[in-house]
Amino acid sequence: MPVALYGQADTLWTANVLGGAYRSEEVKTSSDSLLATISSASSYLSKDSRFILKQYTPGSVVTSSFGGASSEQSRVLWDGIDISSMASGVFDLSLVPASMLNNTALYDGINGGALAPMGSVGALNVAAEIPKGRGTSTLFSASSIGDRGLFAQSWGNIGTVRYQSSLRSTGGTNSYPYTLGSLNGVLEGNGYNDLTYLQSFQGKLSRWNWESTLWYTQSEKDNSGSILTPGYINHLEDDMLRFKYAIRNRTNQWQVYLGREWQAYTDTNSPWTITDTNTYTQATVQYSRRNERQELFITSNYFRADGTNRSATAFLPHVLYNLSLTKNDRLVIKGAGYQGRVHVGAHYNRATKTGKWGKQFAAGTYYRLPTLNELYWRPGGNPALDAERSYGVKYTLHRMGKTALRISTDQLYYDRMIQWAPGSSGNWSPQNYYAVYTSTTTASATRNWSKLTTDINLTHQYSRVLSTASNDPSIVGKSLIYRPMIQAVYTSEYHLPVGVIQFRGFYTGLRHTLRDNTAVGEIPAQFWCALSYSVAGANKRWNLLVLVDNVFNNERQYYQYFPMPGRSYQLTLKLNSKQ
Amino acid sequence: MKKSASLLAALALLVGLTSACTKETPTGPSGFYTDLHLILNEGPFGSGTATITAYSSDTIVQSAFAAENGFPLGNVAQHMIESDSMLYIAMNNSNTIHGVNRNTLKHSWSSTIEQPRYFAVDENYLFVSNWKDSSIYVLDRTNGAKIDSIDVGHYSEQLIVFNNKLFAGIGTYEGPWTLAEIDLGSFDVKHHSIGDVPNSFAVIANELYVLCTGDENWGIGDDTPASIWKYEGSSNGAMKVAAPGNIGSHAIGLSTDGTDAYFLNATYDGAIVKWTPGQNWPNSTLTLPGGYNLNLHNNNLYFFDAKDYASSGEVRVYSTTGSLLETIPAGVIPRQLIY
Numbered sequence: 063m064p065v066a067l068y069g070q071a072d073t074l075w076t077a078n079v080l081g082g083a084y085r086s087e088e089v090k091t092s093s094d095s096l097l098a099t100i101s102s103a104s105s106y107l108s109k110d111s112r113f114i115l116k117q118y119t120p121g122s123v124v125t126s127s128f129g130g131a132s133s134e135q136s137r138v139l140w141d142g143i144d145i146s147s148m149a150s151g152v153f154d155l156s157l158v159p160a161s162m163l164n165n166t167a168l169y170d171g172i173n174g175g176a177l178a179p180m181g182s183v184g185a186l187n188v189a190a191e192i193p194k195g196r197g198t199s200t201l202f203s204a205s206s207i208g209d210r211g212l213f214a215q216s217w218g219n220i221g222t223v224r225y226q227s228s229l230r231s232t233g234g235t236n237s238y239p240y241t242l243g244s245l246n247g248v249l250e251g252n253g254y255n256d257l258t259y260l261q262s263f264q265g266k267l268s269r270w271n272w273e274s275t276l277w278y279t280q281s282e283k284d285n286s287g288s289i290l291t292p293g294y295i296n297h298l299e300d301d302m303l304r305f306k307y308a309i310r311n312r313t314n315q316w317q318v319y320l321g322r323e324w325q326a327y328t329d330t331n332s333p334w335t336i337t338d339t340n341t342y343t344q345a346t347v348q349y350s351r352r353n354e355r356q357e358l359f360i361t362s363n364y365f366r367a368d369g370t371n372r373s374a375t376a377f378l379p380h381v382l383y384n385l386s387l388t389k390n391d392r393l394v395i396k397g398a399g400y401q402g403r404v405h406v407g408a409h410y411n412r413a414t415k416t417g418k419w420g421k422q423f424a425a426g427t428y429y430r431l432p433t434l435n436e437l438y439w440r441p442g443g444n445p446a447l448d449a450e451r452s453y454g455v456k457y458t459l460h461r462m463g464k465t466a467l468r469i470s471t472d473q474l475y476y477d478r479m480i481q482w483a484p485g486s487s488g489n490w491s492p493q494n495y496y497a498v499y500t501s502t503t504t505a506s507a508t509r510n511w512s513k514l515t516t517d518i519n520l521t522h523q524y525s526r527v528l529s530t531a532s533n534d535p536s537i538v539g540k541s542l543i544y545r546p547m548i549q550a551v552y553t554s555e556y557h558l559p560v561g562v563i564q565f566r567g568f569y570t571g572l573r574h575t576l577r578d579n580t581a582v583g584e585i586p587a588q589f590w591c592a593l594s595y596s597v598a599g600a601n602k603r604w605n606l607l608v609l610v611d612n613v614f615n616n617e618r619q620y621y622q623y624f625p626m627p628g629r630s631y632q633l634t635l636k637l638n639s640k641q
Numbered sequence: 642m643k644k645s646a647s648l649l650a651a652l653a654l655l656v657g658l659t660s661a662c663t664k665e666t667p668t669g670p671s672g673f674y675t676d677l678h679l680i681l682n683e684g685p686f687g688s689g690t691a692t693i694t695a696y697s698s699d700t701i702v703q704s705a706f707a708a709e710n711g712f713p714l715g716n717v718a719q720h721m722i723e724s725d726s727m728l729y730i731a732m733n734n735s736n737t738i739h740g741v742n743r744n745t746l747k748h749s750w751s752s753t754i755e756q757p758r759y760f761a762v763d764e765n766y767l768f769v770s771n772w773k774d775s776s777i778y779v780l781d782r783t784n785g786a787k788i789d790s791i792d793v794g795h796y797s798e799q800l801i802v803f804n805n806k807l808f809a810g811i812g813t814y815e816g817p818w819t820l821a822e823i824d825l826g827s828f829d830v831k832h833h834s835i836g837d838v839p840n841s842f843a844v845i846a847n848e849l850y851v852l853c854t855g856d857e858n859w860g861i862g863d864d865t866p867a868s869i870w871k872y873e874g875s876s877n878g879a880m881k882v883a884a885p886g887n888i889g890s891h892a893i894g895l896s897t898d899g900t901d902a903y904f905l906n907a908t909y910d911g912a913i914v915k916w917t918p919g920q921n922w923p924n925s926t927l928t929l930p931g932g933y934n935l936n937l938h939n940n941n942l943y944f945f946d947a948k949d950y951a952s953s954g955e956v957r958v959y960s961t962t963g964s965l966l967e968t969i970p971a972g973v974i975p976r977q978l979i980y
Contacts (some may be wrong), residue, residue: 245712287716288687290713290734290735291735294736440861489859490950575689580952580972582689582703582707582973621688
């Protein structure tokens with residue numbers, strides 16, 4: 063949220079009480095810090111069981127959910143501006159450098175719903191922070207399954223203006239052997255490459271701080287389909303240019319955001335070569351004003367989606383008011399005007415502390431706005447679609463200190479949840495179709511000894527479809543698809559006399575891919591682990607990381623019949639030249 | 642004695658190995674699935690597998706093929722056909738034809754044909770239409786080997802052998818659309834005019850009829866209506882015999898009991914209608930909508946309901962007067978039944 067942005071330039075904003083209550087911290091190890099430089103946000107966040115990430119193969123498009131029931135509900139913000147596409151509703155986290163995540167980037171559960179303008183559950187706030195001082199950094203990485211990566215960054219001052227430039231390029235062939243039950247072979251045809259360029263400037267003009275950032279990503283991804291569809295390859299090209307300019311003083315901030323995306327999708331798995339070319343434009347102006355007790359955000363968004371499948375424009379004025387009622391009690395009221403309708407959300411949060419223990423209770427009502435694709439996709443878009451409405455409560459108990467504990471639970475009831483389903487015309491069409499109950503509970507424990515740090519985080523999810531438009535008995539009472547009941551990550555980091563060794567184990571429970579939860583669509587539970595060793599020298603001028611992923615060659619998949627790699631090896635070298 | 646025992650063991654091993662290496666061949670009417678009806682389920686598109694549901698009045702086996710063979714059928718099943726105790730299955734996205742023992746569902750062979758669609762068989766060959774090139778492939782029925790191909794000028798759809806000739810609907814959702822008449826001796830091809838998007842064939846009173854879906858453009862362009870055509874002989878070609886007045890009316894799944902025809906009055910969400918040769922286009926329906934495909938056997942109409950295409954569908958059995966007789970739970974997107 064904006065609190066994070068303000069923190070970069072003005073310590074008064076960092077101390078502001080309004081944002082801290084909503085965020086939750088993560089544990090970052092030495093290996094994580096090194097890998098954050100080259101990793102995508104999606105690879106990096108797999109260490110946290112709160113993130114439900116799905117991808118076909120490494121480097122492929124990633125959809126994500128941070129405690130919500132669908133990807134569209136969880137939003138990605140950039141310094142408080144919602145930049146998840148209002149065309150598709152999702153944000154591909156494989157194209158976000160992990161270096162844009164700080165350890166308080168996540169607003170999980172309904173806290174994210176309170177702060178994200180267009181979503182209802184979970185938000186991830188990314189930022190392009192300029193490192194302190196000046197220097198350069200260069201990183202190379204390579205893996206045994208054909209991944210290659212390069213990252214270069216420089217930062218410093220030009221006169222009184224702070225700057226950073228970074229270039230990140232990754233690519234891979236994804237050629238690896240697989241075994242899934244009785245099926246085995248070599249996966250081919252899932253190559254990818256992407257490039258990210260970030261350029262930031264920061265300075266001061268009288269009493270105003272200003273910051274401008276250019277963020278460009280370019281990617282090309284092949285998808286060979288599942289292993290049941292040999293010879294099938296589709297190709298996705300995506301170019302995204304984002305620019306943000308912010309100016310702020312102690313109480314006021316203006317931000318302007320411009321984003322433009324070109325996307326081309328070619329599908330050769332049909333008698334015709336399907337080529338869809340779509341563009342998406344977002345222009346946002348945001349004014350915010352704040353003091354120690356309250357903050358107000360007035361945002362005006364313009365969206366335009368053009369191309370093969372839709373041609374639509376939307377305006378979305380949005381207001382969010384954040385009030386600290388007392389030292390412990392906070393209230394958020396937000397409202398949006400969209401497609402001729404007004405949508406209002408409200409969120410109450412009470413956070414208290416006793417010694418090392420903190421408690422938080424939150425409750426509210428939230429909305430998830432339909433996307434332009436859902437409204438206007440040709441064929442099948444549904445202009446009559448209404449926003450999803452949800453009602454939720456959250457309770458968090460946490461203990462700080464050497465032994466840190468945290469348990470947080472979100473209970474939500476969704477009304478008019480949007481689902482694509484066959485319409486009366488025969489076209490698939492999104493409809494306000496489901497009433498759903500979801501429960502998400504995360505427990506984590508972190509313990510620091512002098513040389514050893516361990517962290518375990520475990521997320522339990524439960525969902526039930528309570529009713530559908532047709533009250534189909536095969537769906538009512540069933541779990542939502544692609545939500546593992548249990549997801550857990552265990553990390554243990556030990557500082558050796560020379561270097562640091564890390565073990566990380568992952569568990570993702572059984573997932574249903576069919577709405578009636580029948581066995582033929584089940585993806586079995588999967589466990590795998592990674593072992594890494596990192597070492598640094600010359601006052602951290604060089605850092606080396608050796609990683610063995612999926613050490614025991616376990617079978618795993620996020621989508622049915624899309625096997626992820628077995629055992630693989632990765633080498634990362636980072637050279638720093640700090641002054 | 643010891644030596645004899647060793648020889649016998651070696652012989653037994655040799656016989657065992659030989660039989661293990663021999664491809665499964667039809668064994669006649671014996672096997673667990675012989676008396677079970679088979680429903681072909683497309684399975685979820687892209688990810689997931691097609692399945693076969695085997696059922697009788699007191700037995701139902703979901704995913705029967707995978708259960709018997711230990712591997713999945715493949716992605717998006719399109720069509721299956723039974724002949725001489727063999728079952729042939731076309732897997733569209735997987736670019737595969739499976740030859741399977743009808744009685745045991747044991748896999749016998751697989752053959753690669755890109756984007757296979759529909760089958761027909763004659764005494765000698767298995768014919769396969771496809772959406773990848775302009776050929777109809779001619780396969781050896783015993784092992785799936787490609788023997789020949791017939792160039793029909795465009796992608797091909799439904800096939801039927803009628804009066805010792807192979808007929809094919811030519812064109813997919815894009816024209817030009819024709820009815821191809823293929824001489825089974827010479828494989829010479831003759832094209833006849835037909836309606837837009839030929840969908841299915843039926844032989845009624847020894848006459849060949851073709852149901853055309855009509856061109857659907859999903860609101861992006863104008864539609865053309867469905868139509869029924871009658872084959873009038875090689876010289877005369879096909880003639881339109883019925884069509885709706887509304888260009889937005891479409892139809893699929895022509896089936897017959899030998900006297901009357903039945904079909905669905907819409908794609909993806911059709912209701913069953915009855916039509917008798919000589920009549921105009923039928924407007925009254927026998928059932929509620931919701932049908933994805935329609936089959937007919939022994940005066941029972943098998944109505945395939947794919948529901949939301951993301952959970953298990955069902956097959957509803959109706960009498961030819963529209964009375965619901967039975968509901969059979971099926972897999973994801975059921976599309977065909979072999980009785």
